[in-house]
Amino acid sequence: MRFATRLVPPLLVVAAVMFAAAPFVIDTAPYESSMGLIQRIFYFHVPVGIVMLVSGLVCGVASAVYLFRRSPVADYLAVAAAELSVVFGLIVLATGPLWARKAWGVWWDWDARLTSTVVMWMVFAAYLLLRRFGGPGSEVLSAAVGLFGMVLSPFVYWSVNFWRTLHPKTSVLPTLPSPMLGPMLFCLAAFFVLYVALLFLRARLASAQAALEQAYLSVED
């Protein structure tokens, strides 16, 4: 835990430098012929979406470890990952409609990917709600939600995909040429560095909160 905390400042510096450079890197990519400028939101939207999924996975694995081993560090990581899933999910759900309004002409479409993203976002929001309002012992309960959320996510995606593909419609999925792939990977790396830094920072906060609560309890005793 202490080693991870020490990593936070350098990681944040790296992320800040990368985000400062990101507009210039994105500028090297060619304009997409039909969508033009609006397509560039993808360089943030897609990496954030990937980080959200990774974060969900981290939360699920950490929840499972906490549930079966009762290791406090796993719990701190799980709550940090759940919170970051919700934050990154909000960014995905905000940048998506901005693009969709321009490309599809609507803010929202009950497309398979959109629907499963919103369902998974709700699972992690439920995790946080349960933790916040569940009262004592809620970390075990929310760990079960985290574990279920991770295991069920393929089924959610699968069933939603199946539900939508029964009513086929054209989807806009550009195949990525290499001048666009470079900036995309750069942004993915930047968001990932930021994610790891925030994850460690939030886990440290959770650990400090737990230590404080423990101190209060021992004073009362």
Place this chain on the structure above:
Amino acid sequence: MKDVLRAAWLIAQKDLRVEARSRELIYTTIFFAMACVLIFAFAFVRDGRPIEHAPAGILWVAIVFSGTLALARAFERERQSETLRALLLAPSERAAVYLGKLFAVLILLAAVEALLVPIVGLLFQAPLLRAPWLLAGLLASGTIGFAAVGTLFAAMLVRAQSRDVLLPVVLYPLTVPVIIGGLQGTAFIFAAEPNFDMARLWLSMLVFFDAVFVTLALWTFAPVMTE
């Protein structure tokens, strides 16, 4: 294995006996489902006839809403009479407690559906007898999947604060696969041009989801219910 099932059946019998004496859950759940159906009638009936695909949706939303109510109350009873600890102290596997509660909830929901389905059929002209076995299979497998996750989370939340609100908040996103499966399968049977192959496909997927949900719930029940 045999012992676990026997203990589970004893717990289910206990719950059903308590319910048979008070009939609190069955009456309130059925009337709640009816109230849902009534509200849907105002939303989804145009010129005296339900709009297309509405009956399947009305049926499943009523099942899910009333199922949530029944799940929450099934464990509330243990809390009120402070018998949850006694139940957990019973000299059998934790899995037996989960399975017993699940059996009892399923039997209760089956009784509710036995009334609710004909009522929706009558009020919204849903062709219930077009493929009765397929419909029964979809209802059974959908309810099992929903109740499998629901029983686990209702049991967990018994000791949590604001459990009444938290149960649906947690339950609905997690049970999306079974809700989609049941709804779509039923909609294919009720459609003006029914597609039984698709309904059968959803039924097989629901059976698969049930296996995953029950396994996962059995696996997590013991570590979650330790004090």
